[in-house]
Amino acid sequence: MLDLLINNGLIVDGSGNPGFYGSVGVDGETVHIFRGEPSGAEAARVIDAGSKVVCPGFIDVHAHSGLMILAEPEHHPKVRQGITTELVGVDGNSYAPFTSHEDFLAFVELNSGLDGAPKLPGIWSTVAEYLDMFDGKVAVNIAYIIGNSPLRISAVGWDERPATDAERANMQAMLREGMEEGAFGLSTGLDYPPGSYADTAELVELAREAARLGGIYHTHLRNTLGDRFLDPVKEALEIGRKAEIPCHLTHFYQKLTHPGSARQLLELVDSAVARAQDVTMDCFPYAYSSTRLLIMIPPWAFDGGPAKLKGVLRSPEGRERLRQEIIPRAGSFNEIMLTYFKQPHNRRYEGKSIAEIAGMMKKGEVDTICDLLLDEDLQISYVSPGPSPTTLPDFMTHPRTMVGTDAVLLGEFPNPRTYGTFPTILADYVREEGRLTLEEAVRKMTSMAALRLDIRDRGMLRDGMKADIVVFDPGSVMSPATRNEPKQFPVGIEYVLVNGTIVVDQGRHTGALSGRALRHGRV
Ligand SMILES: [Zn+2]
Incomplete structure (x- = not known):
């Protein structure tokens, strides 16, 4: 007997293939697909998904939850959007490994306007210990990428200077160890010291180490470089090329301050791809940026x-x-x-x-x-104009773009992307504006991210895959979150399952904490 049967829905399986009618069974943590007529299979609970879409859980490839979810494990703003897996450790700012607890605490304070500084349920220093903090204790799955800031703090310290050969070797060793313990690669945030003190050559060497272990290079660009427009992208692509590593440009869009066109930015990506470089991007659908106020210093x-x-x-x-x-x-x-x-x-x-x-x-x-x-x-966040609203769709609809919320989970006035990113894409890009097909949008939210990270058992609804599932109403799904009233949950996200357990039931959080850390090479 199945634990759950989601009957009679439009199954959009995450591959990008056309949706089909059928039923999704859940047996423990595993999916079983029944095509066609409502299934008569025996199940402990049956949900009627008539007129609803059933799809894989959404994957957020830019999350700032690495500390906050440990303090607020139900993670309402994210799981109620349908997010079932998040990539944390982005922007070069991540929380393991740290060789000194004093440095860890100083780093938490430094980055607290972005990632918070909550009371934590435990102490860790290695990546393995950090990942253990999540298993069965949080509402969504956590994939972790190692920021170069903690590596630099441990190996070089906090100073603005080039790393010596010995210090570089040290950073590479720590990165290697962290990836062997389950991290998915290397992140940088080249507007954020001390990680931003690394020069291009230092980052090429680190990225090469991540590449050897099958990781990716996930980068928030060095926006102050050269012409402050194309040069930051060129640096990232150079790092990807020289290190022979998949290069992921995170929150990639045209800024209001950019002197040229969106076309020029996207052409850099397209021509790199045409030269056989592996490049992907992510984006959120709001014309506001947010980060720690310290970025102005x-x-x-x-x-x-x-x-x-x-x-x-x-x-x-x-x-x-x-x-x-x-x-x-x-x-x-x-x-x-x-x-x-x-x-x-x-x-x-x-x-x-x-x-x-x-x-x-x-x-x-x-x-x-x-x-x-x-x-x-130091713990203040801000929301401001940033992305050009007129060209944002060019980035979101680009075939190499997936979805990253960049959700900052602090304060009474977060960026509306914190509560609304995924439902807004389904409402605006798919239903209202027809810029993406339903299948394409779901693919960007699911399998595209899973393939990027090399998570093999999620991101699609297929027999034997893990039961991370969203059931939503395509006719009503939307986010009421706005800049002035941002803390509002979406409409139309009806059920969310994480590892086969119902976390959102008829739009309400059940309190279930069925998420876990996903470990690179073991998923
Ligand atoms: Zn960010």
């Missing part, structure tokens, strides 16, 4: 680590230099909205722009930023 201020950084923020000389150098990354201080304040006296600034807060504090914008960062232990 120039790299030199991070030299030496978080304690020294705070010294710079505090000192009159540091302030003076920052006043000269800090400019808004996109738009103006009027358009950069801050979120997450743990100090009660700062809560009145939630969701307000830097310009507005500066007015309330009767200070200049840069002093406002520095004072708030010091007061909040």
